[in-house]
Amino acid sequence: MIQGSFECFYAQKTWKSESCLISNNAYLCAMHEMILILDFGSQYTQLIARRIRELNVYCEIHPWNKIPEIGSNVKGVILSGSPFSVRDGASPRPNLDAIKGKMPLLGVCFGAQYLSHHFGGEVLPSSIREYGRAHLSYVDESHILTKGMTNGSQVWMSHGDTIKKIPSNYKIIASTSDVEIAGYHIEGEETYGIQFHPEVYHSTEGKILLRNYMVDICHCACDWTPDSFVEETTARLREQLGDDKVILGLSGGVDSSVAAVLLHKAIGENLHCIFVDNGLLRKNEYQSVLESYKGMGLNVKGVDAASQFYAALTGLTDPELKRKAIGKVFIDVFDEESKKVAGAKWLGQGTIYPDVIESVSATGGPSQTIKSHHNVGGLPDYMKLQVVEPLRLLFKDEVRRIGHSLEIDPRILGRHPFPGPGLGIRILGEVTADKVRILQDVDAIFIDGLKEDGLYDEVWQAGAIFLPIQSVGVMGDERTYENAVALRAVTSTDGMTADWCHLPYEFLAKISNKIINQVKGINRVTYDISSKPPATIEWE
Numbered sequence: 001m002i003q004g005s006f007e008c009f010y011a012q013k014t015w016k017s018e019s020c021l022i023s024n025n026a027y028l029c030a031m032h033e034m035i036l037i038l039d040f041g042s043q044y045t046q047l048i049a050r051r052i053r054e055l056n057v058y059c060e061i062h063p064w065n066k067i068p069e070i071g072s073n074v075k076g077v078i079l080s081g082s083p084f085s086v087r088d089g090a091s092p093r094p095n096l097d098a099i100k101g102k103m104p105l106l107g108v109c110f111g112a113q114y115l116s117h118h119f120g121g122e123v124l125p126s127s128i129r130e131y132g133r134a135h136l137s138y139v140d141e142s143h144i145l146t147k148g149m150t151n152g153s154q155v156w157m158s159h160g161d162t163i164k165k166i167p168s169n170y171k172i173i174a175s176t177s178d179v180e181i182a183g184y185h186i187e188g189e190e191t192y193g194i195q196f197h198p199e200v201y202h203s204t205e206g207k208i209l210l211r212n213y214m215v216d217i218c219h220c221a222c223d224w225t226p227d228s229f230v231e232e233t234t235a236r237l238r239e240q241l242g243d244d245k246v247i248l249g250l251s252g253g254v255d256s257s258v259a260a261v262l263l264h265k266a267i268g269e270n271l272h273c274i275f276v277d278n279g280l281l282r283k284n285e286y287q288s289v290l291e292s293y294k295g296m297g298l299n300v301k302g303v304d305a306a307s308q309f310y311a312a313l314t315g316l317t318d319p320e321l322k323r324k325a326i327g328k329v330f331i332d333v334f335d336e337e338s339k340k341v342a343g344a345k346w347l348g349q350g351t352i353y354p355d356v357i358e359s360v361s362a363t364g365g366p367s368q369t370i371k372s373h374h375n376v377g378g379l380p381d382y383m384k385l386q387v388v389e390p391l392r393l394l395f396k397d398e399v400r401r402i403g404h405s406l407e408i409d410p411r412i413l414g415r416h417p418f419p420g421p422g423l424g425i426r427i428l429g430e431v432t433a434d435k436v437r438i439l440q441d442v443d444a445i446f447i448d449g450l451k452e453d454g455l456y457d458e459v460w461q462a463g464a465i466f467l468p469i470q471s472v473g474v475m476g477d478e479r480t481y482e483n484a485v486a487l488r489a490v491t492s493t494d495g496m497t498a499d500w501c502h503l504p505y506e507f508l509a510k511i512s513n514k515i516i517n518q519v520k521g522i523n524r525v526t527y528d529i530s531s532k533p534p535a536t537i538e539w540e
Helices: 017-031 045-054 110-117 206-217 226-241 254-270 285-295 306-313 319-338 353-359 396-405 433-452 505-518
Strands: 034-039 058-063 074-079 105-108 122-139 154-165 170-176 183-186 191-194 245-250 271-277 300-304 344-348 386-388 461-475 478-491 522-527
Touching (some): 110 154, 110 191, 226 254, 245 254, 245 319, 254 396, 306 319, 433 461, 433 478, 461 522, 505 522
Parallel strands (some): 245 271, 344 386, 478 522
Antiparallel strands (some): 122 170, 183 191
């Protein structure tokens, strides 16, 4: 990702999601079979896409009210869940005339309720709501959609309504003890509905159902692989960029590194990388990252702009204002440096799917904005660069697999994600150089400790948070009144959901002792045991 990049400074501007999707990724649609996912606003919609990608099938999410033309390469359609009730007059009502009965169609949760309620069935408020884990009391193990699934298997429910009645040509293929119509098939057509969420890991046999749908019903070839992505994307980038020069902001993270190597593979020395030190990086990271990139053969220039970022952050405590300030300074610094690259026409970014999802709806649909992200938005008018985002439709683990295909150093690919605004959003309240120094020391002890104890690769993301409080302590029989920090470590697959990591008590005790003894200004260490949701991975 671009370190401290364009952030919220432009996240509210008209962004180029649809144009990027068309100009940078349309070739994927043309060259691959795909599954079309219609988004009704569920926060799980992206997990459906994630699970389909795991099966080596390309897919795209589009809003329910902007259904694209159904080409011959579209092998099937999935209707997502939704926060709406199908009984609500204002709920989504997609036009399925070109889809239902003409190609495979799978409704999930809201999608299943819609296919029942609007085609002769009945959906009512559930007398017993199902949220969370449930178990199938019946599953038709001979049915093409549910074959391989077993009675008693765990599924994940999230609904307040229930399908009370289905039309006569709908056949029940799955039930739970509380919900009789947990799955059905419309006889005479390849249309199916399931009340549970197969995309959530807690549905233990959900992947079996999705594989049945992709392979046996949609007849997908499952040819969406890292090697194919590299080959096709490199060819497309060469065609798209020609002899033009591209500027790319590097951060040392996985996303920007993979984007850089992919672009370098396509256009070579016409890629100019800039690594901006915003003063909010981890301890000693600026020099170490610069050296690692030069060792990869990339054309990289480092820019020390820490003082400019600190000045812009003076007096700011609101998270969004801090993000905007960081983004604005980055724009200014990056714009100044980009002018030194004569003839540059493109800005390369390491934007990935979760960045887009949490900032705005992935495709302009109804999904709710969680928070603003770097790399998401349109460019300010005064920056006369076109955007190229080769990773925009990929999840983090897909990016890592692409990196392995490109033979990038495993130490870079294995690095934990690090936020674009850096420590600026891990310091709650006003950011100062002194707080940054303290947090860098704390973070270094924590991360180095994870590596020394062989725990680093078991953690998706880890870091320290500088809390805006002071607490009483005792050191050497003397009273102290100093700062507190929180340690955060989570496990995840794609960053969309995350669980707090159960690090050994002995490890936490050792790290806490080291921090308090070695970092002047800290007398209390806490450990964050919140999962996402309801919390987010970062505190701001």
